[in-house]
Amino acid sequence: MFSFIARRLLATIPVLGVVALVVFGILHLSPGDPAALIAGDHATPQQVAAMRSKLGLDQPLWEQFGAWIWSVLHGELGISIFSNQPVTRLIGQRLEPTIALTITTTIVTVLLAVPIGVIAAWRAGTWIDRSVMSFAVLGFSFPVFVVGYLLIYVVSMTLGWLPIQGYRNLGDGFGPFLIHLVLPSLALGISFMALIARITRTSVLEVLNQDYIRTARSKGLAMWQVLLYHALPNAAVPIVTVIGVGIAVLIGGVVVTESVFAIPGLGRLVVDSILSRDYPVIQGVLLIFAGVYVGINLLIDLLYVALDPRIRY
Amino acid sequence: MLAMHRTFAGLLALAGCVTFGTASEALAQKKIIRSVPIGALKIVDPIWTTAYITRNHSYMVWDTLFSLDAKNEPQPQMVDAWKISPDKLTYSFTLRSGLLWHDNTPVRAADCVASIRRWGAKDGMGRALMGFTDKIEAIDDKSFRLVLKQPVGFVLEALGKIDSNVPFMMPERIAKTDPNTQITEVIGSGPFRFLKEEFVPGVKVVYEKFTGYVPRKEPASLAAGGKVVKIDRVESVYMPDAAVAIAALGNGEVDLLESPANDLIRTVQNNPNVFVRPNDPLGYQLFMAVNHLYPPFDRKEARQALLWGIKQAEFLEVVIGDAKRYQECVAVYGCGTPNESKLGSEALASFNLEKSKALLKSAGYGAQPIVLLDPTDNAVLHPAALVATQTLKRMGMNVDTQAMDFSTLTQRRASKNLPSQGGWNVFVTNATMTGIANPVLHTYSMNCEQAWYGWPCDKRIVDLSRQWALELDAAKRKQIIGELQRVHMENVTYIPLGQYRSVIAYRKNVKGMIASPSLFYWNIEKE
Structure with a gap:
């Protein structure tokens, strides 16, 4: 097991190297000029050129790449071209909202979607199943921003129950922190919930046709016991996979939700940086995202062993 | 429903009570905007x-x-x-x-x-x-x-x-x-x-x-x-x-929007707790930058064709919509400023499509594509670019409108390449009136290589701007402004598309x- 983990960790190095190279290449080969944005809309071409030189953007690409990799190897992700602050600090400022949103969304989603999926599998072919599947299709079909706007309109503007936007740090109090996460978590969670419910239904349905389930039923176990202790654990591998991948996607892909609800997370940081061509920030954040993806995939692989003793590495 | 509302409100109140710090309480005593x-x-x-x-x-x-x-x-x-x-x-x-x-x-x-x-x-x-x-x-x-x-x-x-x-x-x-x-x-x-x-x-x-x-x-x-x-x-x-x-x-979560979106203002205008009004006395000038380096706009006649073929009101109506907040204005240094002048601006103030087409023909324009840059992520400049596209098409031009984000435009406009090779012919942008209100400040106060994007080459602009800077007599300064306006219009350095004011809410x-x-x-x- 330890050698597996060590091999997987070592394998992340070339992965991150490739990510770094590709991200750097795509960014610097795409059009856009941070120097022109900083110098302002009405700066003269000479002023823009001077700014470009000062920022080192007139250096050959391989030199710029080399300098960045060198700083990464020394534990630094570079300095933002615009805010002049270390990328690690910028990421640190944005980490809490994204992690909080990811955790609350995952909790809400898993707590609702897994039971719904199990019930749908149990009542396969009935109106309950069809309702769950309809919800799943709707959940996939509605873009997050539409769900977000609807929730804001109904829950915040019409009923006045929750704030429309914003984020409060945990340090400002647990109440305000939680209240500001309810709507974004729901908006983000609906499509995720639909996915998990659907996968859960399919997996549990497959397991319910197995002989050992029939045996469990014939022993006189209640249906809830069969579902909870026999069906669900054996259907868990694909469900955990989807949840794990979902968490990775949430960490890197909550851009729309963060924008709609004005949450200052990593998604917004990376989009803002792309729009302004703040290369060090984009490179740093994407490198972190890549690391998170690799880490979560490793975690999922390790969870397989715990969930299914037949799996060995 | 009422019971559910109360239960929910109770839960929220409970959640609100569970606080870890007192920073929020201290802040609550302060007057905060x-x-x-x-x-x-x-x-x-x-x-x-x-x-x-x-x-x-x-x-x-x-x-x-x-x-x-x-x-x-x-x-x-x-x-x-x-x-x-x-x-x-x-x-x-x-x-x-x-x-x-x-x-x-x-x-x-x-x-x-x-x-x-x-x-x-x-x-x-x-x-x-x-x-x-x-x-x-x-x-x-x-x-x-x-x-x-x-x-x-x-x-x-x-x-x-x-x-x-x-x-x-x-x-x-x-x-x-x-x-x-x-x-x-x-x-x-x-x-x-x-x-x-x-x-x-x-x-x-x-x-x-x-x-x-x-x-x-x-x-x-x-x-x-x-x-x-x-x-x-x-x-x-x-x-x-x-x-x-x-x-x-509208909900009172914030006190002030410094720049509400034009197309959304009406959603809050009827809110009895909200004021919406222009705050900037002068506002912005919308303008069209024209590349003087390449055909057809390297020829003065082609640039003058634009003056005759443009209706400022069409741009302003689409970009702002509220007639109280825009005005047609041909003055290079803005209307309502001490340096307002309209000398030599008849072409821009009028609209004559036939004359425009004739000038374009005399400039030797065939059907080569006119590359127009369109920053689709900019709420003001994107609609203006779409109006520009229709305007140029109406004049008989073959317009190649290229969509991009504003960041890309800032790089692209600096390119002196051929329009077909990464350069450009036309784009629409804006400037604050306070930023262009006199010859020393103005975007187009320099010449040729030193000039702003479009690179107009007319030494008279530089000389007159310097004369204005050195002149201490107000009446003589006014005369120089008039001459600058006339020269800008005659050579068509760029094309003012009118003036507008944004609002605050x-x-x-x-x-x-x-x-x-x-x-x-x-x-x-x-x-």
């Missing part, structure tokens, strides 16, 4: 960039020697007294008593000298002033002098300019930073202190009233007069989603807003 700024503040140095969000931020933190009043005349701000020598070469300034930096050290003349030098190395008007300056030196801790090589008529206008880059005064140790390197310390002597520990670049910036600030006695007028702070704290939080920002204002319990191109938070009260 929560605002949504015009953009995301990332750069804190007003000399390093010309971005307006940085300019607006800087007015909170830093102060200026002179400031424009509502009549667009420079008035002393940090300066207590000043005099001009009889030969009009030496300007001597004495600072007001009691001026303090936010670290509670006194403001010194040496600080101002270093600040003017840094600004003068970067800003267009500053560079022009430094070009005429022989020396600038501190006399003692409270006074300094600026000695010119020859008399010029814009010293106080330059020191009081309200458009980027504004000559803000900084402590000497900060002002000695290379102007092409961003400063790292935000210490000013303005009415608000910047709270570094609460700054999240691109998201949130917080200011606190600076209790050591001594305002002038005169009433506030544009950027001049007494900067009396009547609130404790300003929390400026950028919201990328315009609809949500409007909803948050705010809760009715917020009072005391000062009409200005930048939203100032002094004088504002919250009831």
Whole structure:
């Protein structure tokens, strides 16, 4: 097991190297000029050129790449071209909202979607199943921003129950922190919930046709016991996979939700940086995202062993 | 339903009670303005960039020697007294008593000298002033002098300019930073202190009233007069989603939107708790930049064809929509400014499609594609680009409208390549009126290689602009402005597309807003 983990960790190095190279290449080969944005809309071409030189953007690409990799190897992700602050600090400022949103969304989603999926599998072919599947299709079909706007309109503007936007740090109090996460978590969670419910239904349905389930039923176990202790654990591998991948996607892909609800997370940081061509920030954040993806995939692989003793590495 | 509402409200109240700290309670005692700024503040140095969000931020933190009043005349701000020598070469300034930096050290003349030098190395008007300056030196801790090589008529206008880059005064140790390197310390002597520990670049910036600030006695007028702070704290939080920002204002979660989206304003206009009104007295000029390097617009006739074929009202109607907030204006230096002139502008003021087509034909235009740059992520310039596309098509041009984000446009417009090889023919952009209101400030005050994008080449513009800068007589200056307007129109340096004003929206319990191109938070009260 330890050698597996060590091999997987070592394998992340070339992965991150490739990510770094590709991200750097795509960014610097795409059009856009941070120097022109900083110098302002009405700066003269000479002023823009001077700014470009000062920022080192007139250096050959391989030199710029080399300098960045060198700083990464020394534990630094570079300095933002615009805010002049270390990328690690910028990421640190944005980490809490994204992690909080990811955790609350995952909790809400898993707590609702897994039971719904199990019930749908149990009542396969009935109106309950069809309702769950309809919800799943709707959940996939509605873009997050539409769900977000609807929730804001109904829950915040019409009923006045929750704030429309914003984020409060945990340090400002647990109440305000939680209240500001309810709507974004729901908006983000609906499509995720639909996915998990659907996968859960399919997996549990497959397991319910197995002989050992029939045996469990014939022993006189209640249906809830069969579902909870026999069906669900054996259907868990694909469900955990989807949840794990979902968490990775949430960490890197909550851009729309963060924008709609004005949450200052990593998604917004990376989009803002792309729009302004703040290369060090984009490179740093994407490198972190890549690391998170690799880490979560490793975690999922390790969870397989715990969930299914037949799996060995 | 009612029971459910109560249960839910009860849960929320319970959640609200579970707090870990007392910071929120302390803040609740303060008068706080929560605002949504015009953009995301990332750069804190007003000399390093010309971005307006940085300019607006800087007015909170830093102060200026002179400031424009509502009549667009420079008035002393940090300066207590000043005099001009009889030969009009030496300007001597004495600072007001009691001026303090936010670290509670006194403001010194040496600080101002270093600040003017840094600004003068970067800003267009500053560079022009430094070009005429022989020396600038501190006399003692409270006074300094600026000695010119020859008399010029814009010293106080330059020191009081309200458009980027504004000559803000900084402590000497900060002002000695290379102007092409961003400063790292935000210490000013303005009415608000910047709270570094609460700054999240691109998201949130917080200011606190600076209790050591001594305002002038005169009433506030544009950027001049007494900067009396009547609130404790300003929390400026950028919201990328315009609809949500409007909803948050309507709900009272924020007090003020500095730049609500034009197409969403009507959703909040009928809210009895919200005011919507233009705040900038002059606003913006929308204009079309034309590439003078390549056919067909390397020929004057083709550029003149544009003048005859454009209807300003079409652009303004689409971009702004509210006729109360725009006006057709052919004046290069803007309408409503002291330098307004309409000489030689008949073509732009009229509309004659046949004449336009005839001029285009005489310029030798065939059917080659006209590359028009369209920044689709810009709420003002994107619709303007679409109108430009239709306008050029109506004139018989084969238009190749190329969609891109604004960042790409900023790089693309600098390209002098052929339009078919990464260059361009036309794009629409805008400028604040305060940023183009005189020949020294104006975007197109330079010539050929030195000129702004489009690279118009007409030495008369440069010569006349210099004449205006040197002229001290107001009547003669007016004459020069008229001639500049005529030359701009005759050679079609660029094409003004009219003038418009943006609005601000705010809760009715917020009072005391000062009409200005930048939203100032002094004088504002919250009831």
